[in-house]
Amino acid sequence: MDADDIFKALSDPTRRKLLDLLFEKNGQSLGELCANLDMARQSATQHLGILEAANLVTSVRRGREKLHFINPVPIHEVYERWVRKFEVQRLSLLHDLKKELEGE
């Protein structure tokens, strides 16, 4: 997994909105997604390309349409590497700070 690509992809509100749109209805076409975005189609294409490069979205061509599907695997990997690790020590880390603020 490339954490850089995944986090960069998630760091834009338009791309997170695209994921939310696909979450509501998976398999939407480019045009369908564009209708909800308030920007030129080409811009949306670019955003979807970034999501695909990060492997967060997979697309399939059907006739003249391109259908888009969420791939939840990279998000799971991000969770394993970046979230769970911090979750475990959540309380003890806060405890470190508290101690420091209290003057050792």
Place this chain on the structure above:
Amino acid sequence: MDADDIFKALSDPTRRKLLDLLFEKNGQSLGELCANLDMARQSATQHLGILEAANLVTSVRRGREKLHFINPVPIHEVYERWVRKFEVQRLSLLHDLKKELEGE
């Protein structure tokens, strides 16, 4: 929470390394962190500023040093909003794609 700030902060390898360094040893000073980074101190300062703006790191001044602490709360919020949601439907989404690829 500002998802934009949090994801942008996490989207840079230097900043993720800073979090890893703080995870290993919480409460390090700027100079201490710099020693592990291979870039000018000013650049590291900037990265730490971004982590602080995203509330992923909190700093405390002690004498002439600035000590840095991980704040795990925003990561937890990201998990709640962006990861858990996708985790739940992980299998069913894969199922959608499989069906589509098989031609409905």
Place this chain on the structure above:
DNA sequence: AAGTCATGCAGGTATTTACCTGCATATTAA
């Protein structure tokens, strides 16, 4: 008080990013 050490602030540059317009291609419909 003078010197050293840790950090802050101002600004400058090259690259990346997020938009756009315009034109080309490929598929379905009439």
Place this chain on the structure above:
DNA sequence: TTAATATGCAGGTAAATACCTGCATGACTT
């Protein structure tokens, strides 16, 4: 086959980003 529809590709620009250098400030040490 002609028209309409859905998407792809080639650029172009303004803003954001990730670095840097140089100088200033503030805190311990002697």
